[in-house]
Amino acid sequence: MRVALAVGLDDEHRLTGSAAYHGHEVVAACSGGDELAVRLPQLPLDRVVVAATPEHLTPRLVDAADELGVRMLVVADDEAAHRHAVRVGVIDAVDGPASWTLLEEGSSRIASAGEGVLASADAEELPPNRSAGIVVAVWGPHGSPGRTSIAIALAAELAAAGRQVVLADADTHAASVAPSLGLLDESPGFAAACRLAGTGGLDEVQFHRLAQLHRGARHPFRVLTGIGRSSRWPELGEQRVAGVLAAARQFTEVLVVDVAASLEQDEELTSDVGIPRRNAAALEVLRNADRIVAVGAADPVGITRFLRAHAELLEIVDPARVTVVVNKLRAAAIGVNPGGQVRQTLARFGGVGEPVLVPWDPAAFDAALLAGRPLADAAPRSSARAAIRELAATLEPFRPAGKVRARRGRRLA
Template sequence: MIAVAVAAGGASWEAGVLEEIERSAALTLARRCVDAADLLALRDTGRAQVAVVDPQLGGLDMDAVSRLREGGIAVVGLGEVVPELGIVSAVQPGALDELAREDLRRSVRAPVKERPTSPVIAVWGPTGAPGRTSVAVELAASLSRHASTVVVDVDPHGGAVAQALGLLDEVSGLVAACRSANAGRPDEVDAAVTAVAPQLEVLTGLPRADMWTQVRPAALHAVLDRLAATHDLVVLDTGFGNEGAVGPGPARDQATIAALDRADVTVVVGRAEPLGLARLLRCLDDGSPWSAPPWVVVNHVRSSLGWSDGEIAAMVREVSGHPVRAFLPEDAHAHDTAALHGIPVREAAPTSPWVARIDRLARELWNDVGDRVASISTRK
């Protein structure tokens, strides 16, 4: 027998469906739920295998559907699918015995999701201010010379992209976009994006670190999918952690985990000093949140360190197995000037050797993903 929860919220079809389940030899009623909160209370009890829902049910959104699926409950719409909420299968009144099909329940729990193919580049790295935001912003600015690019601040510990670009961030673009996506309105994500230069746009992050709970993984995935569908390149400025939840609640790093999971290319930034390099090697050894080998970047390189680029590269390769793709020279004056005026480093110091090396890294990344962008653009 398949245990079915019915969440109709008073819809006209509820009485008929309950009678059909009662007559069925394959189904049994687990619970009649009045809203999404009532339905979510079943998630960890093991009492329901399928939830038949009214898409207009109070409180039902993408996050709720995702959490139910993670708890092993297949969510099925009564009469219609709503892909914007993650409801990808439906049954018709009078045909509820279809819920007993194992292949139907399995496909609903783990739907095959068509992902937009525009490349997503995540900039990640250990704690200790290695320069993730600076690298993400400048890479995006450089790549925007080749293709339309959006830089997204998904740092759950408090965003810095808006400040780096002199933008007001009282209202978080990321939170607004996630709310729209979570409510099944992906088209409204576009309104949360701010243009800062030709072919360069920004989705600002969290102005306060305590807002991290408002960025749900399922909604963030939908936001990134939308941005990847409307831009040629997406660059993510992520947080430093990638630890999952300790208990049943959400994880502080859930946004970073979701961003790294969605990324096609991960740029890992470390700081060129003993503690910074130790942290870099540790995260390369322990993190591994990437599907393809990461692009390792060593930032703030200076001669006073006492190690040459070759020595650092050899150490990183020996310990982690990954080559260093770029060494970015220290240029404190250029970064200070940029931060003071809220402009990219390339505008504050166009001749900075740091900018020149970022541009070379951007060209190498473009050579890696450019053909894919071109093939996508011809189909748009």
């Protein structure tokens, strides 16, 4: 096995001197993580051994390894090293000191885990008495229509209905679920799940370990937090996201995913197809989701943006899986009979039949944001909460909608 090292000097000398005996070749030994990150694209290697110290395990190295698909063995000598590994998004660090035995044991574990995941995916088998879960994507155009607020409130209502729910933040542009719920996002759970899915190591234990339990909610649900820095979007590759969705169907009843607004695929035309694409995560979630909640804002600008983006959405997904939600409904921005005007406009220009209308209730949403709690807990009598509760009820009986080939929608000029 060809290996690159980013470890302390003593470990470097010991590993380099004994590599041939264990059947390995050290192709590079770097004094720091950033140095190795620069050299990584040019190195012909199979694995990287890294010490879990700020000097060696750097965010730049983690990003480079993720982008190139290089597996890392992260070795932590003490509790401080384990904490540092978690801070940069590595949750599977092993206890030190570094040795070739650790590398061989790690390879065996990854191989066996990968075989198990592939076997279960091919056979589509689930444990006895457990049906496949569903994936609900929450999407909306640019302009802050309230995607994240609706996603959080929807997850809470599904949990209140007795479902086992995981809320995931797959937004590669502006992830905001964690701060909205008062959760730490130093070690993004969704990115870590993607990393494990890429190596075949995302089992049920790891999945529930990464999904934080939001205990502040009256009916708790789990959260896979999003990336705190938007520059980390390459960690959410298309195949990795698909692996997380497949795992979630086995490990939970409902996965609610908050995705970014952008649906552009132009990056494929201007770059190597092997390079990660920033919108790939959103597109992969939307293509694989059983139900899609499309959120628009109830004002002249928001409706216009929604109609144009909704037409693009229908080009890549089956319209039968889409439920339209119009948020922030108020007469002050629409005029007399705002509900009727919104329904008429959506039906005429977008072919939308029965949108779900969520009234404008800024005091309720502000109270939820201030407390870091779902809308159902912060303002249980809110009219907006009542509308979202009805939306959650439309997802019953939680059976995947039929997935026929997507029809191309009309595009507004």
